[in-house]
Structure formats: C-alpha cells, structure tokens
Amino acid sequence: MNKVATAAAPKKARGGSRIGRFLADNGALVGLFVLGLALFIATPDFLTGPNLLNIGIQASVIAVLAFGLTFVIVAAGIDLSVGSVAALSAMGSAWIFSEGSMPGWIALIGGLAIGALSGAVSGFAVAYGRLPSFIATLAMLSIARGLTLVISEGRPIGTAPEVSFLGGDLGVIPMPIIVLVVAGLVAAFILNFTVMGRYMYAVGGNKEAARLSGVPVRKVLVTVFTLSGLFAGLAGLLLSGRLDSAQPQAAVGYELDAIAAVVIGGASLAGGIGRISGTLVGALVLVVIRNGLNLLNVSSFWQQVVIGLVIAVAVGIDSLRRKNQPH
Amino acid sequence: MSDSTMSDNPGTDNPILTLDNVIKSFGPVTVIKGVTVNVYPGKVQVLLGENGAGKSTLIKMMAGVYQPDGGRILVDGKEVRLPDTNASEALGIATIHQELNLVGSMTVAENITMGRIPRRFGLVDRKKMREVAREALAMIGLDIDVDHKVAELGIARQQLVEIAKALSLDARMLILDEPTAALTKREIAALFSVVEDLRERGVGMVFISHHLDEIAAIGDSVSVLRDGEFVAEVPADTHEDELVRLMVGRSIEQQFPRRREYDGPDATLLEVNGLSTKGTINNVSFTVKAGEIVGLAGLVGAGRTEVIRAIAGVDPYASGSVRVRGKELPKSSIGAAIRAGVGHVPEDRKAHGLVLGAPVNENIGYATLSTTAKSGLVDRAGQRKRAEDVADKLRIRMHNLDQVVGSLSGGNQQKTVFARWIVANSSVLLLDEPTRGVDVGAKVEIYELMNAITAAGGAVVMVSSELPEVLGMSDRVLVMSGGHISGELNADDATQDAVMSLAVRDVQRDLEDKLMEDGHE
Structure with missing residues (x-):
C-alpha cells in the first residue's frame, strides 16, 4: 500500500548491468559514437579513410597537449601556458637547428627540453613559491609567448628534418597519429602504474592527507607541471613539423x-x-564536431557556439551524474 | 522535561513531520529498510544508531536531499514530496549540519539574511538587515555584535548563528546533526539551554549525537536504528546500557578492554627530549616503551596535537629532539618519520587523514606506495593483496576495495587510516582523537586494535579529549597544560580529578581570561 512512486524512481535504472555501468562511466565515449553515427547518416564524406586520418591528425596536437594537462588537472592544478609553451618549444627547436646550426636530433630533443623546463619553472613557482597554479601558468603563458616572439623576431623559422618527420607519414599512417597513440600510452602508463602517477591522484584528492601519509607533495607538483610542459613541447613539434616551420603565433588559444x-x-x-x-x-x-560541421558547411563562427554548448552540456551531465551518487 | 513521548501515545499534538515506513536504496544497496519516525512540536526526537545505521540518510530525506524509494513523508498529516532542500525549508524544516553553512568572511547579519538581504531602492538596506539579525539572535538569547565576521566567532557561536538564521526563516522543525561534536562542555550547556527555549516555543527537533549521556539530558524520545532498520522507540531516560544494547544488538561487556600482553624485551621506542616550538609547546620530554599505551590528556589548546604533529614531522619545531629506537629523526620530515616506523592518525580524518574521493585500496596504500615499488612502478598486485588482508583483519565494512572511502561510515573510515599504518608496519603510532565521531561498536574494535598493536611490541601515544577513554586505555597518562607536561600519572593513580587538576594547574587564570574574552564579543 505504501509503495508511493517518488521522484527518485528513475535512479533505479543505474547499477544493473556491467555494460550499463560502463556506458554511464563513459558518457563522453557514448557521445562520440552518437556524434559519429549522426555524421555518418548526415554526410557520405564523414566515414572515409582520408577524412578519418584527417581527424586523427587534427586531434593529435590537442590530444597531446591535453594528455599533459591531465596530469596537472588530476593533481588539482591548472596549466594555462600549454599553448604558449608549445609555440616556444617549436620555435626554440627551429632556432637551435637554423640559427644554432646544431644537428636535427639535438633540435628535436632541445624542443622537448624547452617544454619540460618551462613546465618545471611553473611547477617550482607553484610548489615552492606557493603561487596558485592559475597565476603561475598565466604568467608562463605570457612569458613563453613573449620569448617565442623574441627568438623569432616575429618571423617563422624552418624546422629540422627530424621535426618535420613528425609531421609526415610512415607508410600510410600519418606520424602525428602514431605520436598521439604513443604519447597516450605513455601518459596512461605514468598515471596508472607509477608511484608518481598514483601520488598525483592523492595530491589532487586531498593535498594535506597525502602529505601526512608521506607523499612528497611538492615533488609531485613539480613533476606534473614538468610533464605538462614536456607534452606541450611535443605538441609544438608536431604542429611545426606539419608546416615545416615554427610560427610565432602558433597554438594561440590551444590551452x-x-x-x-x-x-x-x-x-x-x-x-x-x-x-x-x-x-x-x-x-x-572536439575535433569530430569541427570536422563534421565543416563537412556540413556550417560557418566557423557557428562552430564556436556549438563547441561552447558541447562543453557546457558534457560537463553538466557529468556533474549531474556524480550528484546522484551518495556523498 | 524528559518524560516520554511514546509512539503509541502521541499526546495531544499531531506530529509536524512523519517518515512513514520509508525505504531508500543506492544502487543495489538498501540503506533504509522501512523506518517510521515522528517529530512532534516542542519535543526532541533523538535518532540513535551506529555509524552506517542510516541516521544521516533519514535526516537527508527529511531535508529533501534524498527522496525515499518507498513509504511516505507527511507534514502536518498531509503527504508531501520533498524534491529538494528548498521544498523542505518552505515547510519550515531546517537542518543544522555538522559542517556549518555560513560564509566566514561575511558578517553575522549578512549570514542571517543571506538569500533575502533587505533592500532599499535596490541597494542593501544595512539598517534593516541588522534589525532582522538582532531579532533572530534575540530569539535564542544570543548577544553578539551582528557586524562581526562569522569566521571570528568560535564554532559554538557559529552554530547558534545558524540556528538563529533558521528560526528567522520561520523554521518550526530543526534537525540537529551532531551539534555537540565540536563543542566544549560549557558550550554544550549553552546549546542545551537554547534547545530548552526552542522546546517551549514549540519547535520540533531531531537530535543526533554519539554521546549517550546527552540523550537523557536533552531528548524526549529515542528512535533506535540498526543497519537501516527500525529497532525500537524508547523514552530518553532509558538506561545507557540498554540504549547501547539496542543500538549494537548485543551488550558491550567492557567499554575499555585494555590488556597488556607484550612480553618481549623492554625497549624504549619513542624518546622525546625538550621539544619546544615557537609559541605553543614548551620543553616537552617523555618516552614510550614497546607494548605501552601512553595517554596525552589536557584541555583543548594545551598543545597535545602540536606535540603529535611535531613528532610525526608534520610541523617544524624550534628545539629538542625526537628519537625512534634510539635514532634521531630529522626535523619536519614526514617521510623520515614514516621510514623510522612512525604512523600518524590525525585528529580530523576527513581533512587530514583520507583522500575521501579515492578508493579504500588506495587510501590504505599511500604510505607504502614508494617503499614497495620496483623502479618507480607500483606493486599493484601486492598493494591490493596487503590492503585486502588488513581490511579483512580490521573488519572494515565495505562493498569492496574499490569503494570510495568517503562513502564509508566514520568508524570504517578511521579503521582505513589505521590500516595504512598497519600495512606500513609502523611500530610507533601517534593517535589524535582516535575515536572521535566513531560509534560505540567501532570504538571497541579500535581499542582492541590498540591492544593488538601493543601486544606485537608497538608503542602508542594517544591524544584524547574523552577522559574515560584516556583513563580506560592508557598505561600511563601524561597531562599537558599550557604547552608543557604538568604531570604524569600511572594507570592506577589516574582518576578524572587527578587529571583535571593537572590539566588546569598553570592555565587556570589564562583560561579564565580567555573565556571572558570569548564571552565578550
């Protein structure tokens, strides 16, 4: 008699099967499939080999930047400088090769080192200088962009062949996609299997509890920003490698x-x-939406509106989902 | 005042709110299995049960945070739905949470009128705002400056401000969720006199507390819960032993089951010498031997927590030394302390002890992640196995190791912190209020754990504000007062009076000054 249906009834849909759980935990993946399906129906140009490779190439720079940023965000920080650091790394690498007349492989490693170093500077400012990461990396955003312009005097510089190779193809597979996969595997490995990776989650979850359990919090913070810088450096090299030149205004707003x-x-x-x-x-x-809207001839102005809505909806759904769990 | 309101004798008044046979599940787990509770005007209904019995879920249903999956909620005899907290507030139901809902950087007046700040020509009408706030404070006889920043008030006064705020929103039913947990004796008395006043005004109240002695002092009727089920409703003056029996489903023979079972070599594990910090602690020296529990008693602010934190390497100290097994520890190095075998169970497990959003497995393993790692890689299988074993041994109640620790009950959360140091083989355990917010059953389990640790040759330092616990579990009691150790008592000589007279020995005057200051405002 007292089985009154209440507002909470829909919640019963949760739990249940393993597949249902997986889907609930991977809302973005479901969204991606739905998106892909919709575009497949809407336009014959979407599901073609060349277009998919194109999506992979376009995704590579953003994804590699975002992999690095994931370390920082997991550790409860933010890195606004990744776009600028990518540009500085690419420019530094090109300068080492063109102006410094060093071998190409040194230019390649140099570019990555510049990225890592920039990140480490932000990391030290956060961990030891006690700057909020928003501020430290906002400063780095400006500093790195400025240095890029200083080095290049505002002009593009040609990249080393080793760097251009990153933008080329390996057989039929574009190198950026290979780099994307390798970088993703390395990042996932660090987060899941290394002590440092697990420490990042602990620091992000509760810094003080982590410290009291013996987690070297400052070392962890320096590490996440260094990794973020390193990945940004790699993204910068990918970007300049595709164009065969480092552009002073590259990757603006990519963060x-x-x-x-x-x-x-x-x-x-x-x-x-x-x-x-x-x-x-x-x-x-992000990339599939842009690609799809391009194929459908939607203006790039409207694309920005759509991307904004997608971000709001995706994060909104996610936080609603979390709210429906106890505590 | 504490005459009973039994369920079969509701008196002349009708209940303000009734939870009628409510059921609540989260996924496959049913946490409330058909519970009925009535809240009458002018009565204090106590919810009693161990952590995890379902008290918080019940009050969250009353407040509209959760919605029942079965059963009915009645307000004034009419069935209602409470889809959110606004709905319950509109019906005059207010919750005073343990974590207060105040903005510390704003004034008392602003906090009381939050969300309905009086306006004049679209601007804040400060005069009206102060008036509203003063009226609200007058209702509970609280005399403080409404322009004071809330953060500058003590926790007790903040709580009263929150109650005043609820009353000024015309609340006729208050849910008090462990309101006494963070209060001193004196503050509790002040709170209870406010509760008395509210009773006379006809406000209905729901009261949750882990302190059984408070139930008879303030309650009218007690609803006892166990594992989400309704056990009994009894008058508030029911004997404590009977309440415990109803709550845990068995009688607890011994509240403090201290046994000294260590018979190994006589070794000094911890040696603290002349420890001083800038400001708080002054020349503290003591030793702890293998197999020993040393209680650190004293008033809040005597420097007990500071001593523990300095030993654990959390805070720096100005002079003195800390030795573990004869080896001096470097200052303020948590890592070195852990490697030497020191384990620290902090006072505030939610803020300092646990990563609440992370799984039990991870929380148990933090201190051993790096020591068990091979070339920087986590020993995942080993960490899991060790966590599983220790969780089993400590009987941490959970669905599985991947459950987030924040969803466990207080006692099980505390056991998780202990488990971390057991896995790390810590031999010197520094426990700061180890049973705070832990229910009776889990308390005894934690005491047994302390027995087991010392039986295995470990040493324990326990800070506790609960004197019975200090007296019942310690082999020696050190009493701190004003930052230094004012006396040492053997278990046999340690009585409440002896400890208290040492605790206030040097600070009596200081303290009274301080209390005067506090009372001023």
Missing part, C-alpha cells in the same frame, strides 16, 4: 581546447579524477 578536452573526458577541475582515455575521447569529440 582552452586542451582544458575542454580534459573536462569533456570526465576529469574534475577540483582534482583527484581524470583518465587519459577520457581525455582522448574529449579531444576527439
């Missing part, structure tokens, strides 16, 4: 795409939550 990819992928800006697989899906969602 926002990277942040969007990470949060669409289910990470929490409050820290402690985030996965590389999610971030990859997030990056693909």
Whole structure:
C-alpha cells in the first residue's frame, strides 16, 4: 500500500548491468559514437579513410597537449601556458637547428627540453613559491609567448628534418597519429602504474592527507607541471613539423581546447579524477564536431557556439551524474 | 522535561513531520529498510544508531536531499514530496549540519539574511538587515555584535548563528546533526539551554549525537536504528546500557578492554627530549616503551596535537629532539618519520587523514606506495593483496576495495587510516582523537586494535579529549597544560580529578581570561 512512486524512481535504472555501468562511466565515449553515427547518416564524406586520418591528425596536437594537462588537472592544478609553451618549444627547436646550426636530433630533443623546463619553472613557482597554479601558468603563458616572439623576431623559422618527420607519414599512417597513440600510452602508463602517477591522484584528492601519509607533495607538483610542459613541447613539434616551420603565433588559444578536452573526458577541475582515455575521447569529440560541421558547411563562427554548448552540456551531465551518487 | 513521548501515545499534538515506513536504496544497496519516525512540536526526537545505521540518510530525506524509494513523508498529516532542500525549508524544516553553512568572511547579519538581504531602492538596506539579525539572535538569547565576521566567532557561536538564521526563516522543525561534536562542555550547556527555549516555543527537533549521556539530558524520545532498520522507540531516560544494547544488538561487556600482553624485551621506542616550538609547546620530554599505551590528556589548546604533529614531522619545531629506537629523526620530515616506523592518525580524518574521493585500496596504500615499488612502478598486485588482508583483519565494512572511502561510515573510515599504518608496519603510532565521531561498536574494535598493536611490541601515544577513554586505555597518562607536561600519572593513580587538576594547574587564570574574552564579543 505504501509503495508511493517518488521522484527518485528513475535512479533505479543505474547499477544493473556491467555494460550499463560502463556506458554511464563513459558518457563522453557514448557521445562520440552518437556524434559519429549522426555524421555518418548526415554526410557520405564523414566515414572515409582520408577524412578519418584527417581527424586523427587534427586531434593529435590537442590530444597531446591535453594528455599533459591531465596530469596537472588530476593533481588539482591548472596549466594555462600549454599553448604558449608549445609555440616556444617549436620555435626554440627551429632556432637551435637554423640559427644554432646544431644537428636535427639535438633540435628535436632541445624542443622537448624547452617544454619540460618551462613546465618545471611553473611547477617550482607553484610548489615552492606557493603561487596558485592559475597565476603561475598565466604568467608562463605570457612569458613563453613573449620569448617565442623574441627568438623569432616575429618571423617563422624552418624546422629540422627530424621535426618535420613528425609531421609526415610512415607508410600510410600519418606520424602525428602514431605520436598521439604513443604519447597516450605513455601518459596512461605514468598515471596508472607509477608511484608518481598514483601520488598525483592523492595530491589532487586531498593535498594535506597525502602529505601526512608521506607523499612528497611538492615533488609531485613539480613533476606534473614538468610533464605538462614536456607534452606541450611535443605538441609544438608536431604542429611545426606539419608546416615545416615554427610560427610565432602558433597554438594561440590551444590551452582552452586542451582544458575542454580534459573536462569533456570526465576529469574534475577540483582534482583527484581524470583518465587519459577520457581525455582522448574529449579531444576527439572536439575535433569530430569541427570536422563534421565543416563537412556540413556550417560557418566557423557557428562552430564556436556549438563547441561552447558541447562543453557546457558534457560537463553538466557529468556533474549531474556524480550528484546522484551518495556523498 | 524528559518524560516520554511514546509512539503509541502521541499526546495531544499531531506530529509536524512523519517518515512513514520509508525505504531508500543506492544502487543495489538498501540503506533504509522501512523506518517510521515522528517529530512532534516542542519535543526532541533523538535518532540513535551506529555509524552506517542510516541516521544521516533519514535526516537527508527529511531535508529533501534524498527522496525515499518507498513509504511516505507527511507534514502536518498531509503527504508531501520533498524534491529538494528548498521544498523542505518552505515547510519550515531546517537542518543544522555538522559542517556549518555560513560564509566566514561575511558578517553575522549578512549570514542571517543571506538569500533575502533587505533592500532599499535596490541597494542593501544595512539598517534593516541588522534589525532582522538582532531579532533572530534575540530569539535564542544570543548577544553578539551582528557586524562581526562569522569566521571570528568560535564554532559554538557559529552554530547558534545558524540556528538563529533558521528560526528567522520561520523554521518550526530543526534537525540537529551532531551539534555537540565540536563543542566544549560549557558550550554544550549553552546549546542545551537554547534547545530548552526552542522546546517551549514549540519547535520540533531531531537530535543526533554519539554521546549517550546527552540523550537523557536533552531528548524526549529515542528512535533506535540498526543497519537501516527500525529497532525500537524508547523514552530518553532509558538506561545507557540498554540504549547501547539496542543500538549494537548485543551488550558491550567492557567499554575499555585494555590488556597488556607484550612480553618481549623492554625497549624504549619513542624518546622525546625538550621539544619546544615557537609559541605553543614548551620543553616537552617523555618516552614510550614497546607494548605501552601512553595517554596525552589536557584541555583543548594545551598543545597535545602540536606535540603529535611535531613528532610525526608534520610541523617544524624550534628545539629538542625526537628519537625512534634510539635514532634521531630529522626535523619536519614526514617521510623520515614514516621510514623510522612512525604512523600518524590525525585528529580530523576527513581533512587530514583520507583522500575521501579515492578508493579504500588506495587510501590504505599511500604510505607504502614508494617503499614497495620496483623502479618507480607500483606493486599493484601486492598493494591490493596487503590492503585486502588488513581490511579483512580490521573488519572494515565495505562493498569492496574499490569503494570510495568517503562513502564509508566514520568508524570504517578511521579503521582505513589505521590500516595504512598497519600495512606500513609502523611500530610507533601517534593517535589524535582516535575515536572521535566513531560509534560505540567501532570504538571497541579500535581499542582492541590498540591492544593488538601493543601486544606485537608497538608503542602508542594517544591524544584524547574523552577522559574515560584516556583513563580506560592508557598505561600511563601524561597531562599537558599550557604547552608543557604538568604531570604524569600511572594507570592506577589516574582518576578524572587527578587529571583535571593537572590539566588546569598553570592555565587556570589564562583560561579564565580567555573565556571572558570569548564571552565578550
């Protein structure tokens, strides 16, 4: 008699099967499939080999940036400098090769080192200088962009062949896609299997509890920003390799795409939550939407509106889902 | 005042709110299995049960945070739905949470009028705002400056501000969720006199507390819950032993089952020498031997937590030394302390002890992640196995190791912190209020755990504000007062009076000054 149906009834749909759970935990992936299906129906140009490779290439730079950023966001920080650091790394690498007349492989490693170093500087400012990461990396955003312009004097510089190779093809597979996969595997490995990776989740979840359990919090913070810088450096090399030249205004605003990819992928800006697989899906969602809207001849102005809505909806659904769990 | 309101004798008044046979599930787990509770005007209905018995879920249903999956909620005899907290507030139901809902950086007046700040020509009408706030404070006889920043008030006063805020929103039913947990004796008395006043005004109240002695002092009727089921409703003056029996389903023979079973070599594990910090602690020296539990008693603010934190390497100290098994620890190095075998169970497990959003498995393993790792890689299988074994041994009640620790009950959360140090083989355990917010059954389990640790040759330092616990479990009691150790008592000589007279020995005057200051405002 007292089985009054209540507002909470729909919640019963949760739990249940393993598949249902997987889908609930991977909302962005479901979204990506739905998106792909819709575009497949809407246009014959979507599901073609060349277009899919194109999506992979376009996703590579954003995804690699976002992989690095995932470390930082998991540890409850933010890195606004990744776009600028990518540009600085690419420019530095090109300068080492063209102006410094060093071998190409040194230019390649040099570019990555510049990225890692920039990240480490932000990391030290956060861990030891006690700057909020928003501020430290906002400063780095400006500093790195400025240095890029200083080095290049505002002009593009040609890249080393080793760097251009990153933008080329290996057989039929474009190198950026290979780099994307390798970078993703490395990032996921670090987060899941290394002590440092697990420490990142602990620091992001509760910094003080982590410290009291013996987690070297400052070392963890320096590491996440260094990794973020390193991945940004790699993304910068990918970008310049595709164009065979480092552009002073490259990757402007990419940090926002990277942040969007990470949060669409289910990470929490409050820290402690985030996965590389999610971030990859997030990056693909962004790129597939752009690609699809291009194929459908939607103006790039409207594309920005759509992307904004997607970010809001994706994160909104995710936080609603979390709210429906106890505590 | 504490005459009973039994369910079969509701008196002349009708209940303000009734939970009628409510059921609540989260996924496959049913946490409330058909519970009925009535809240009458002018009565204090106590919800009693161990952590995890379902008290919080019940009050969240009353407040509209959760919606029942079965059963009915009645307000004034009419069935209602409470889809959110706004709905319950509109019906005059307010919750005073343990974590207060106040904005510390804003004034008392602003907090009381939050969400309905009086306006004049579209601007804040400060005069009206202060008036509303003063009226609200007058209702509970609280005399404080409404322009004071809330953060500057003590926790007890903040709580009263929150109650005043609820009353000024015309609340006629208050849910008090462990309101006494963070209060001193004196503050509790002040709170209870406010509750008395509210009773006379006809406000119905739901009261949750882990302190059984408070139930008879303040309650009218007690609803006892166990594992989500309704056990009994009894008058509030029911004997404590009977309440415990109803709550845990068995009688607890011994509240403090201290046994000294260590018979190994006589070794000093912890040696603290002349420890001083800038400001708080002053020349603290003591030793703890293998197999020993040393209680650190004293008033809040005597420096007990600071001593523990300095030993654990959490805070730096100005002078003195800490030795573990004869080896001096470097200052403020948590890592070095852990490697030497020190385990620290902090006072506030939610803020300092656990990563609430992370699984039990991870929380148990933090201190051993790096020591068991091979070339930087986590020993995942080993970590899991060790966590599983220790969780089993400590009987941590959970669905599985991957459950987030924040969804466990307080006692099981505390056991998780202990488990971390057991896995790390810590031999010197520094326990800061180890049973705070832990229910009776889990308390005894934690005491047994302390017995087991010392039986295996470990040493325990326990800070506790609960004197019976200090007296019942310690082999020696050190009493702190004003930042230094004012006396040491053997278990046989340690009585409440002896400890208290040492605790207030040097600070009596200081303390009274301080209390005067607090009372001023």
